[in-house]
Amino acid sequence: MPTRLRKSAGGRSCGPRPPPLALRSVSCRASRSFSACAWAFQSESTWRRGSFEDSLMVGSGGLGTAGSERARRRSCRADRASRIIVGPMLYNRRPMTGAASQQDGAKSQLAARRPTNSVVRAAILVAVTPGAACTSLDFWSSSATPVEAAQFNRSAPAPQLGPQVRVPSAVFEEPVVETQEKISVEPDGTAFVEERSEEVTTMPDGERATIPLGPETASAELPPGRPWPVDALVGQINGKPIYADDFLKGMSDRLIQLGQMPDRPAARRELLKLVSQRFDDEVNNRLIISEAESSIPPEAREGLFAWLRQMQEQEIASRGGTYTEATASLQEQFDMTVEEFIERRRNEALAGDLIRKKIEPRAIVTWRDIERAYEKARESYAPGATITIGRITLITKDDAAKIEEVKAQFAAGRSFAEVAHDLGLANDGAWRSEKLGEKGIEGIEGLRPEVIERLKALDVGQVSEPFELGGGTWWVSVLAIDRPPARSLWEPGVQLRIRSELHNQRMMHEQIKYFEALRSRWISDDIDQMRLRLLDIAIQRYLQ
Structure with missing residues (x-):
């Protein structure tokens, strides 16, 4: 396979010298009116690893192998016509005759029979006419492959960049100011316009972000003839x-x-x-x-x-x-x-x-003030007991059967709330809730003496015997008596609460007095x- 080398301006060599590390052997001989130089070099896989200045055309016929460490040498024989020999292949402007052709053919057959080795060696034989430069090749093999000079670069390949993020162009755009208006009209014809402005921009992830520009504003469009005080x-x-x-x-x-x-x-x-x-x-x-x-x-x-x-x-x-x-x-x-x-x-x-x-400093609360405040609000700190009274009333003439049924249920031991619930009474028969003062049940206003007498004899949960009152049959019961614990003045929580209330009152009073003095000044x-x-x-x- 032919090889295209850079032409020399007038020297004896047809191309660049191989790299020093690849140089294995050099032989030069002179024959008749020309001289030939042969370079043998090796590389890991192919001789294209060398740094040549121009592109080369490498053919399969130009590569030879050897089983020993000594590089293969070939001599060049030629007439006065310029020619280039690569390996066993011969290219000439006119056919070769005689012993030279037979000798080169024998060398080609010998190279073809050599076994392939892991180390590849190439022999480049150059023959030139004395005093003449190399001429370009007019003949190319059909299996020739173009090789670029960049493929002979020994430098490390360019690093592979990672994934790149492309920022949307909308991010670099100027923010847009959006204004929203809301118009409402009063019955008298006045039109009020509410306006709100926002700055809208686009974030790198594509989301829209809004920033309010100032508070909402409102303006009124007055009907003709209506006065509007501008300022005063x-x-x-x-x-x-x-x-x-x-x-x-x-x-x-x-x-x-x-x-x-x-x-x-x-x-x-x-x-x-x-x-x-x-x-x-x-x-x-x-x-x-x-x-x-x-x-x-x-x-x-x-x-x-x-x-x-x-x-x-x-x-x-x-x-x-x-x-x-x-x-x-x-x-x-x-x-x-x-x-x-x-x-x-x-x-x-x-x-x-x-x-x-x-x-x-003027809002002073003394111990005497706390005592007086406790006495005034004693009922809230020591409330009395609260009694809850239940009542069942049936008309004596019309509800005789129900009266007997209620008597039987109470005799069977059912509670007042259960019987009242079966009768369909509201709140399960709960009638009144009253506070018990110093007189107890007798101090409850609005109760008839007959009811008071029966309630006094009952404990919580007991039911009175049926009695006639106002044309009906009555049952009364003490459903509950709540006695919340009284809170003494000597409890820390009570004192702190009273003092806080008094301090706030004094502070308000002193603030009013102080503001009045400032206003006059x-x-x-x-x-x-x-x-x-x-x-x-x-x-x-x-x-x-």
Whole structure:
């Protein structure tokens, strides 16, 4: 099989020298007007492991085998015409004649009869004319196979990469803001529009994630001719103005629902109660925050700021670790931003510290106060016994057979509840439950003397003898007497409960007094006038 080698520019060799590790033997001889060089090299399986610069064409006839370690040598005989001999196969531009042809044929038959060995050796014989370069081959064997130069690279193959994940292109798209609107129309023609905005993005797994953008907003489309107060200055608290629009914005959803109620008087009462309570809370909060801020010494302000920064970092870390995720979580849970949430926590801390310093020391509860409170509520701590009375009544003239049957059942030892159940009486004959005072059964009001006399003679579970009363036959029974244990003042639980109730009452009383003092100090306008302005604006907006 022929081999295509790189042509030499003017040297005596027809191709590249085999790698040093593959070189086994070299023989050069000169004959007549040409010289020949033969290289014999081996590889693990095939001679294509060498690093050649150009592609080769290898035929089966160009490979020979040997049974010994010495490489097979072949000589090249040729005339002045350029030719290449690979193994026993001969390619020439003109036929060979004479002894040269016979000698090469004998060598070809000898190589074909050699046994195959595990180590493959190839002999490349090159014959050239002196001073002439190698010429290209014009003849190719039909069994020739093209071999690329990359197949002779001894370097390690490229590593096989593992499975690759392709991120969907939707992940890199900009988030889409979706807005939902809900329109409701009142009976008077006012159209209210509720609007909610969300940011929608696509996660790597293909799921859609939504982040609310701020709280829901509501707007009203008024019919022609209806007035709508835009805004108004209600008053000032500690020099800070209160505007109606800002005050009513936080409760606008609830006020819109009240405005849609068909019962207008009930809606008006609920609106007045809601706005008044919200106004009182706002005034008290602003007053106590202003007082708390003014009482902070300068050296403590830096510590307050550091505490607020630490609280903000902890809140963000507990709600996702990023500012965006924390904002979305707070918007969903409390309808506020991170700054608003930290501001509320700050105000709560300041208010709690002020109450602990200014109001709690005044809410004093003494032992004498606890004793008086116990005496007033003694019945709740030491309640009397409760008696449950049962009754069976049958008309004497009409139910004679039933009367005899009931007598027989009681004589047989059946209980009062079983007999009453067979008669179909409600609650198995249970009639009344009364508390037993100091007089016992005699102190029960509404019972006839005949019934009282028979009940006094009975124990729990016993049934009286039948007796006539008001045209009927009666049976009475004491079904149960409950005597809950009395709780003494000396029990720790009783004392703690009474003290807690008294402390809460004193705290409420002291808070009212303290807020009244703050109002007279910080508020220049009349509180009642400010409340009336707010109520008037709320009614005009949501009820008219």
